[in-house]
Amino acid sequence: MEPVLQNNTLLSLAEEVQQAAAIECSADRSASSHFRLLGLLDRLRLAVESPTETVRRLIYQPPQNAALRTVIDLEVFPLLTQHPKKGMSATQLAEDTGAERALVVRLMRVMEGLGLCACAEPEVYLPTDKTIAFTQPIGRDGVPCLYDLAVPTLVQLPAYFREHHYLMPKEYSRSPMRWAVGQSQFEWLAQRKHQQALFNSYMSSRRHGKPSWFDVYPVERLVQDAEDHDGAAFLVDVGGNQGHDLIRFREKYPDVKGRFILQDLPQVVESASVGEDIDAMAYSFLDPQPVKGARAYYFRAIFHDWPDYICHRILQNTVSALRPGYSRIIIVDCVLPDTNTPLAQSSLDIQMMSIGSGVERSECQWRELLGAAGLEIQGIWSASPEMDCVIEAVPKSV
Template sequence: MTIVMPLYSLVNRIGAMALEVASEPSPQAHFELLQMIDQLRSAVETPTETVLCLIYQPPQNAALRTVIELGIFAVLVEKRHRETGVSATQLAEYTGADPDLIVRLMRVMTALGLCSLSSEAYVASEKTVALTQPIGRDGIPCIYDLTVPTLSKLPEYLRSHDYAKPQEYTHSPMKWAVGQSQFEWLGSNQQQQTLFNSYMASRREGRPMCFNTYPVERLLGHAVPFEDTVFLVNIGGNQGHDLRNFRREYGHLPGKLTLQDLPSVIEGVSSRDAGVQVMGYSFLGPQPVKGARVYYFRAIFHDWPDDICQQILRTTVSAMAQDYSRIIIVDFVLSDTKPPLMQASLDIQMMSIGAGVERSEGQWRDLLHSAGLRIAGIWNQSPGMESVIEAVPITT
């Protein structure tokens, strides 16, 4: 009875939350439902089952990486439109892989729920479709190839460095393990850089835009309505996917929109196509755009240790207009007590590839204060999503 009753109560709570999500969908309710489902699985699993699940995650990732490289999911999706499945023999013919290998790889895919097996034919689902889109097709091989060689050596790195946390980008675990840190590796692998750009553009699809979370009206009261002024600078904005979304929704706002990133990253992005000013720039150097209303960073600071973040922030502060300019940061703000697993895992990944950090609210306040900034507000729609931080210069 002591075991059954908590499970029964949790199942009832899950049922009630599922009805709420169905009737009034929201990021917060969706997050809570997923948390409850995780709790239920944890409550049902024996300790040994939990340990075994952890042990056999690496082969799952390796099998998935291989299936994507073979293009199997794309074949399944194509056949789905014709309302037919695909056998292992047919997949072997399409891919040139050994039929027995196909069977063994696809056992993992069906067990993960990424497709189904019916009458000896594999059938695509909506999750299969996602794996043929940039977030899966490009994101999984890029992040796998970028991180796995280092993560496999992370215990050895930490042991050999007396379990001190990595604090220098140039001496990160990735630099120690493979001879290059994150952006060096991407810069020397054009195909991987292309996959990375595609993944970055796609990974927020289907989620609320940060400016739907942040009250944009806070920026309008004093914005200067002249054509030669800059309203928003997207620093480290990759190929401008955020700015294009912003322009579609807030194209009426005064001033220019400026996209900044390394010349190698923005290569091929024209100002005419993007509808914004495109500028090659390294955020480690002086900020050339002075007095903009907004200096916008999305998923930038988690890549870097505190000293480099301070450098980026100070160069930005030196370009800001006091009592007018704002810094908007979109990044995770970790809970001090119970951060979601994905955020906690991402923190280890960022630590490994560049000595980066996923920060708590206290860490954000300390970092920003060290660069002469204070937090004016933090907005968030769900603990599982990135937060929006507004920071302003500290006035004396």
């Protein structure tokens, strides 16, 4: 057996896990304490694993993902949830899905290993508390959406870097995805209506049950001293898709005066049902911002899709519309810590780089990007280390 970390390190980690687990089971549990416990468990596993065991765990993740993608296609998880007590046999699953029984057995071994089902007796499968997530949009739509969208490019990513001398992709038009499959992310989705629907469903599901940006950000910073007549632009949601954020904001703050404006491409805003108190406006953030002097210009999950030069163009188009001393930019996006970056966030960064030369930025990178556009950060707010942050930026003081 290969050597592992020293016993005192392992025991110390186990003690930290025990203490964090006690908090998880107490009234003091919070998003931050939960996130810390997960991080400690990852560290504990690494401490227990031998180096070879770590290698094996990592190199067999691709077949696990492929098996999961296949099981989603077979719609196995909804079938399991219909039989919560007795479960379903491999024979029953084969009959209901049309798959060969032997294939079902082999796929379900992987699902059991991933904790997505239980196997109380040979070739009989029961749902677990994780199974239900794969019958809902987060798993049912998220798995095929991201697998089909990203994997063909990720498979070619090492070859892309070899051919491009290991230089980071910096142009959207020359992203690894365009090099590998001949299309950008948005072009690929636009030509595949089913995949676009999966993508929209998954993106919506990621926000389900999580606080909105205005639950994290102190909204009084916007409301205080804002112009209170109906003609003044209060909040402009740039690239806001169907306007869900504006609708929720209006529901929570119905007394806030001013105009609320949803901006997106013409084909997007044409289908948006936002109500009479929200103005839908066709607009591309690659063009100068037509709404001048609004209290706030809001961007949610926009900048991580794009390389720096396009982000700079978007910011410059917005800065030109700001009223000094009054307007500000609100950005809701990932802010990576400069050290000990969570694996999920660093993995997402690689994915964004591959499909569109996008970037998940650290706080230092955000300050650099915004500073180059003449902006300075006034504050960063977050409800949890794993959630997107809210960044407020204003023009630099002269």
